[in-house]
Amino acid sequence: MSKRFNLREYQQQVLDRLQALAASSVQTSTLGVRIGNAFWLIDMKDISEVLPLPPLTTVPLTKPWYCGVANVRGNLYSIIDLGAYMGGNALMPESQNRIMLLGQHFGFNAGLLVTRVLGLRNAQDWQQIETGDEIRYQDSNGQQWRKFDLKSLLNQPEFLQIGI
16 A cells, blocks of 8 residues: 555656756747748747658749649648748759748648758847847857747738739
């Protein structure tokens, strides 16, 4: 009987420690990406998947930043060249290019083409630089990063209008 009590007590202690650890460490899950020559941080909760550039079917009479449609496991996704949309040059397909599929909570089947995915980043300890209404981050190597707001991108009328 005492063994059960000790096991239950041990499980409760483990649970308490896990909860205290989760409460004490604020983890920021952001993905570092390069779009053109700029470095950006994107919240992982906004992305459902990152994958290599799939075969694309072009769509006539669309804006230059609209790459076309891709079939990802039986679902069609609109693919947007994010660098070209933001005023840069269109990407020439390379092996380092990646597509970030938007999270399902946005209600869009869209993928954003980026130059390169740089991996998970934790900007919590980085220096913050405020420029106007934008906050930039500077990492320990001196590289500046900007926070990408996917929700505001999806609310832009010109982003939703792909036809010319």
